[in-house]
Amino acid sequence: MGGEIEVFRSFISKKGLRNTPEREEIIAEIFSDHNHFDVDELYQCLKARGSKISKASIYRNIPLIIECGLIRDAWFEDRHMHYERIYGRGHHCHLRCIRCGKVVEFVDNQLKDIETRVALENDFHVIDHRLDITGYCSKCKTME
Amino acid sequence: MGGEIEVFRSFISKKGLRNTPEREEIIAEIFSDHNHFDVDELYQCLKARGSKISKASIYRNIPLIIECGLIRDAWFEDRHMHYERIYGRGHHCHLRCIRCGKVVEFVDNQLKDIETRVALENDFHVIDHRLDITGYCSKCKTME
């Protein structure tokens, strides 16, 4: 594992921005443990580690971390956005349980074909896709 | 067109709730013209028609209109939720232009197969899926 700090540093430099310890802390925290996360979770974990970083700085940096391809929007739930690491991981989609919140990742190769065909039919230049399947997980479907 | 008011009325009655003119106004407005919409758009259109309904009532009723299957969440954009009519329409997904906001609907039959297979492999009971393809529309892709 690794490379994400370097990717981010060169991205920042190329944009004429500045590398700061706060930025490195955020990247390090995301890639230490967080697969899916939200801003408050990230903030609380940084705080627990002794970081003095503010939420404002996290909010300000997330768009940059997305732009350089390290993370992306995952889903909107409970009135706020959830993100996920994508650097070093293959593209995947999510099954989400609407009862317990469990998230299962899956990869499906057919999806790429659909994307290609639909884009062609509608003359779109695709940047990304996001397939979210919602329902009840194995545990929750028996309790409904 | 037609049927949505009746569907909503019997849904409301079955729940032991009350049918009100405000609720009927909202349903009527949604099904008069709005395919995709957000709360403010709905509110402004109702106001323009002379309705005295409050935004609070719209916000309070949307979960009920979703629950009875007339509309559903479509996507989250510009810091607020966008909805769409589903009653009387077939299931479909969206291509969305990240430059001009254009939305194109499409139907793909393969998607159902993916859904079924993925659900089986992960022991999920699927309720819904949402495939959003983002990119540049025909006009915008030439301007990038």
Add this chain to the structure above:
DNA sequence: CTCCTATTGCAATTCAATTTCAATAATAAT
């Protein structure tokens, strides 16, 4: 018509997200 209480409009509130601002510090220039 009467009663019960769901629903409403309005205003206050919540909270994720953004922005303002003065202090700080990263980087380039000297």
Add this chain to the structure above:
DNA sequence: ATTATTATTGAAATTGAATTGCAATAGGAG
């Protein structure tokens, strides 16, 4: 090293979608 420039920060204020409290109203059962 020192200095100059200005991007970045934390703290606090602000925004705006969405929710909630409350008193007045009105749906609908009996």
